[in-house]
Amino acid sequence: MTPVLDIRGVSKYYPGVIANEDIDLTLHKGEILALLGENGAGKSTLMNIVYGLQQPDTGNIYINGKVVSLASPRDAIAHGIGMVHQHFQLVPDISVTENIMLGAESIRHGLLDRKKAAQRIKELSQRYGLDVDPAAIIEDLSVGERQRVEIVKTLYRDAEILILDEPSAVLTPQEVDGLFSIMQRLRELGKSMIFITHKLKEVMHIADRITVLRNGRVAGNAQPVTTSEKSLATLMVGREVDLTFEPAANVSGNLILNAQNVSALDDTGHLAVDSVSLQVCAGEIVGIAGVQGNGQSELVEVLTGLRRSHSGTVEIDGTDLTHQSPREFTERGESCHIPEDRHLHAMVADYSVADNLVLNTYRNAPFSHNGVVNRPAIRAQADSLVQAFDVRTPDINTPSGSLSGGNQQKMVVAREFSRPSKLLIAAQPTRGIDVGSIEFIHRRIVAKRDEGVAVLLISAELDEVLSLSDRILVMYKGRIVAEVVREEATREQLGLYMAGAK
Amino acid sequence: MNRMRRRSSLLTLLAIAFVVTAIWVNTTSFAEGSWQAQWLPLFFGVSALNFMLRAAVPLILGALCGILCERSGIVNIGIEGMMLTGAFAGFVAKVATNHWPLYASLSVSVVAAMAAGGLMGLLHALFSIRFRMDQIISGTVLIILAMGLTAYLYDRDAVAQGKFTAVAIPFLSDIPVIGEVLFTNPPITYIALILVAVVHVALFHTRWGLRTRAVGEHPGAADTMGVNVNAYRYMNTIIGGMLAGLAGGFLVLEAVGQFQEGMTAGRGFISLAAVIFGNWTPFGAMTASMLFGYTQALQNELLLAGVAGIPRQFVSMIPYVVTIIAVAGLVGRVRPPAASGKVYNKDGQQ
Numbered sequence: 001m002t003p004v005l006d007i008r009g010v011s012k013y014y015p016g017v018i019a020n021e022d023i024d025l026t027l028h029k030g031e032i033l034a035l036l037g038e039n040g041a042g043k044s045t046l047m048n049i050v051y052g053l054q055q056p057d058t059g060n061i062y063i064n065g066k067v068v069s070l071a072s073p074r075d076a077i078a079h080g081i082g083m084v085h086q087h088f089q090l091v092p093d094i095s096v097t098e099n100i101m102l103g104a105e106s107i108r109h110g111l112l113d114r115k116k117a118a119q120r121i122k123e124l125s126q127r128y129g130l131d132v133d134p135a136a137i138i139e140d141l142s143v144g145e146r147q148r149v150e151i152v153k154t155l156y157r158d159a160e161i162l163i164l165d166e167p168s169a170v171l172t173p174q175e176v177d178g179l180f181s182i183m184q185r186l187r188e189l190g191k192s193m194i195f196i197t198h199k200l201k202e203v204m205h206i207a208d209r210i211t212v213l214r215n216g217r218v219a220g221n222a223q224p225v226t227t228s229e230k231s232l233a234t235l236m237v238g239r240e241v242d243l244t245f246e247p248a249a250n251v252s253g254n255l256i257l258n259a260q261n262v263s264a265l266d267d268t269g270h271l272a273v274d275s276v277s278l279q280v281c282a283g284e285i286v287g288i289a290g291v292q293g294n295g296q297s298e299l300v301e302v303l304t305g306l307r308r309s310h311s312g313t314v315e316i317d318g319t320d321l322t323h324q325s326p327r328e329f330t331e332r333g334e335s336c337h338i339p340e341d342r343h344l345h346a347m348v349a350d351y352s353v354a355d356n357l358v359l360n361t362y363r364n365a366p367f368s369h370n371g372v373v374n375r376p377a378i379r380a381q382a383d384s385l386v387q388a389f390d391v392r393t394p395d396i397n398t399p400s401g402s403l404s405g406g407n408q409q410k411m412v413v414a415r416e417f418s419r420p421s422k423l424l425i426a427a428q429p430t431r432g433i434d435v436g437s438i439e440f441i442h443r444r445i446v447a448k449r450d451e452g453v454a455v456l457l458i459s460a461e462l463d464e465v466l467s468l469s470d471r472i473l474v475m476y477k478g479r480i481v482a483e484v485v486r487e488e489a490t491r492e493q494l495g496l497y498m499a500g501a502k
Numbered sequence: 503m504n505r506m507r508r509r510s511s512l513l514t515l516l517a518i519a520f521v522v523t524a525i526w527v528n529t530t531s532f533a534e535g536s537w538q539a540q541w542l543p544l545f546f547g548v549s550a551l552n553f554m555l556r557a558a559v560p561l562i563l564g565a566l567c568g569i570l571c572e573r574s575g576i577v578n579i580g581i582e583g584m585m586l587t588g589a590f591a592g593f594v595a596k597v598a599t600n601h602w603p604l605y606a607s608l609s610v611s612v613v614a615a616m617a618a619g620g621l622m623g624l625l626h627a628l629f630s631i632r633f634r635m636d637q638i639i640s641g642t643v644l645i646i647l648a649m650g651l652t653a654y655l656y657d658r659d660a661v662a663q664g665k666f667t668a669v670a671i672p673f674l675s676d677i678p679v680i681g682e683v684l685f686t687n688p689p690i691t692y693i694a695l696i697l698v699a700v701v702h703v704a705l706f707h708t709r710w711g712l713r714t715r716a717v718g719e720h721p722g723a724a725d726t727m728g729v730n731v732n733a734y735r736y737m738n739t740i741i742g743g744m745l746a747g748l749a750g751g752f753l754v755l756e757a758v759g760q761f762q763e764g765m766t767a768g769r770g771f772i773s774l775a776a777v778i779f780g781n782w783t784p785f786g787a788m789t790a791s792m793l794f795g796y797t798q799a800l801q802n803e804l805l806l807a808g809v810a811g812i813p814r815q816f817v818s819m820i821p822y823v824v825t826i827i828a829v830a831g832l833v834g835r836v837r838p839p840a841a842s843g844k845v846y847n848k849d850g851q852q
Contacts, residue, residue, distance in 0.1 A: 053726070074728030089723040091716045092840070102716050103727030105709040112707050153727075 002065040010059030018216045019045040034207035035196045038434035039404040042216040051083045052076040082154020086165040092139040129185045144175035162193045200229040237436045248470045254282040256454035262312035264298045272298040274478035285455040287469030292460045295478035300427045304337045305329040336416040340427035346412045349401030354382035356400045357415045389414035406437030427458045476500045528679045550799045551683040558795030559694045563749035564773025565787035567742035574738035575718040577637040577843040580644030582770025584622040588750025590652040591618030593761035596662040604664045619747015627739040634845045665759040690752045702784040718839035721846040775829045797821040
């Protein structure tokens with residue numbers, strides 16, 4: 001059978017960088033092909049080439065056996081290729097209908113025929129089991145709903161080949177399940193999909209075949225039935241990856257973080273944290289599991305001084321820091337914080353790597369002297385941190401926004417770890433980054449614990465909580481609903497607590 | 503969203519109340535010497551209303567220019583310069599064709615004014631898109647260029663002969679008050695009012711409008727759906743420039759009849775305020791232009807009537823004070839197109 005999409009020997013070079021080299025990739029009708037690779041492995045470049053956003057330097061693309069030239073998205077759409085971008089390409093202030101018809105408008109008497117388009121959207125959403133309201137305005141929709149709109153957008157243009165660029169990265173676990181059932185339905189109805197991801201579990205679950213990219217080249221092909229997560233991780237990273245850790249050897253029992261009856265409101269004024277008490281001792285990792293949006297973010301903000309609590313007290317090593325500023329938490333409380341939202345709270349994207357690396361220390365000697373910053377000291381600090389934390393950047397003056405997610409996160413961790421500390425609060429420390437960086441950051445967090453730092457880990461990834469924590473708390477609707485020690489914790493049991501079933 | 507809708511319905515109610523009051527005042531005869539007879543015509547008389555419309559026309563056209571540019575993602579503070587160039591080109595064409603039949607000469611001059619404005623639009627688009635210049639700077643350059651060039655090239659001895667005069671629309675012009683104010687006007691006034699509706703329909707109900715809004719709000723979304731972002735920006739900025747040129751043409755060919763140095767006198771900037779006050783919609787901008795026009799009318803009427811007790815400087819302040827209050831205070835939360843002022847390049851998508 002002729003493959004619907006066949007990529008032969010595609011290469012793409014940027015100055016000094018091999019984005020793609022001699023890539024072969026085949027997609028058959030009614031198949032889900034997982035394209036697996038770390039950040040920077042060349043997945044996005046390859047897909048941008050298939051979608052006509054970039055042109056390959058060499059190589060050919062065949063659709064249904066015929067060689068095609070894809071000079072723009074318009075060409076790709078004409079050849080039945082649709083792409084669901086990782087960063088949704090939706091106009092926020094207009095309706096679902098208008099977004100979907102954009103570029104392929106139905107026209108009646110010279111005016112937009114919204115009724116006809118909405119009708120077609122309803123038909124499509126029924127046929128493929130995608131719940132989409134044509135009249136809704138995009139900015140009122142949840143992330144999962146927006147993604148469905150993006151999928152309908154491709155189907156509206158009769159796409160036969162769907163490229164899904166890291167579709168699960170932005171979704172909650174429930175939404176991911178919904179996405180997978182949509183993908184299965186699309187497959188049953190004969191659509192072919194390329195599913196880009198770096199999450200191994202998902203690949204094993206949904207893919208028919210797997211192509212792994214590494215450093216811009218195809219590192220191997222595999223099938224879920226004959227491979228394992230471990231061997232896929234090895235293919236992806238190029239070496240063995242180990243994500244298991246020994247439990248804490250010596251919990252000193254010295255109480256570091258002590259929060260009593262903390263309550264806090266969210267931005268809309270609703271109670272998000274409901275009298276939570278928790279203690280973290282030196283030398284242990286306490287993990288908070290929970291589906292996102294159950295008050296974890298607000299709790300972390302209270303524990304780092306970013307949000308004012310409504311009631312309750314927060315002490316670090318005996319010092320009462322309730323209602324103090326983040327700076328007090330950092331300096332008097334000697335705590336460090338890996339924020340959950342990298343771009344909002346953890347870094348200044350327009351600043352250089354070097355400047356980002358001293359955001360928590362720039363006021364102190366040797367980085368400033370009488371209010372004037374000391375550039376040589378900052379550069380020296382940046383050089384050593386970049387090296388120690390394996391931040392891959394062209395140089396320390398590069399704007400941090402241009403690094404890959406994994407490297408940005410390593411930069412944030414490097415900065416937070418550059419001050420001596422008693423407490424580490426790590427919120428979603430590995431969200432959206434590649435396996436190699438995850439392993440690195442996990443090792444560093446465990447090393448901190450072994451130095452005797454108290455660690456509070458908040459993560460929506462159950463595996464992360466399970467592999468790192470010595471004690472696990474589960475948060476549901478703003479309350480701590482369970483506490484389990486590592487040896488007794490199981491996925492099933494925690495999952496039930498997370499769903500509020502117990 | 504709801505708040506915006508509530509605000510616009512409030513404005514509509516105010517506008518209706520104003521029109522009803524105006525009709526009542528002009529169709530009722532008040533007792534000689536009463537306060538009504540002294541004051542109400544000043545505020546609501548036909549002459550005040552006519553003045554309001556005359557003052558509003560260039561603002562409406564300028565605001566439409568601003569809306570077209572900004573909706574497609576190009577900030578245009580150079581409306582003033584586009585208007586002035588249009589006015590000058592219209593004047594030059596009129597003087598050159600003085601010996602032609604009046605209407606042929608005036609029509610050619612209108613075309614010249616629009617073409618000159620369009621050229622300025624093209625220049626702005628080239629600066630901002632091709633050369634990725636800061637759009638505020640580019641707009642400023644246009645204003646300075648227009649002021650310098652028109653002043654330098656202006657021949658003080660040149661005189662334009664004749665201007666557009668009022669054309670009464672049969673039947674409609676017989677309606678009391680409304681007929682006199684709305685349906686007894688020179689052609690560019692009619693064109694401006696019609697254009698408000700045309701731009702509204704085009705922007706919200708055509709393919710071109712949908713794409714323009716998408717390009718100004720989220721160019722990536724348009725680009726990935728095969729829409730040529732920069733082509734739409736060029737197109738809109740040029741059409742916008744033509745409308746600003748027409749506003750200049752109005753000043754020379756319909757309002758004043760001659761060119762004067764710097765004759766746009768800040769109207770481009772007030773248009774910009776009307777764009778914001780009108781929340782980037784044609785009808786909103788028209789309402790705002792009418793409001794600004796009305797304050798000028800009021801200033802004029804009060805000065806003519808020689809109102810005693812209030813220093814004339816305070817009366818002269820009215821239009822500017824109202825503009826400041828309107829834009830700073832009454833506007834509330836308005837939101838410009840998200841991508842306005844930002845260069846679009848495909849590589850910078852992250």
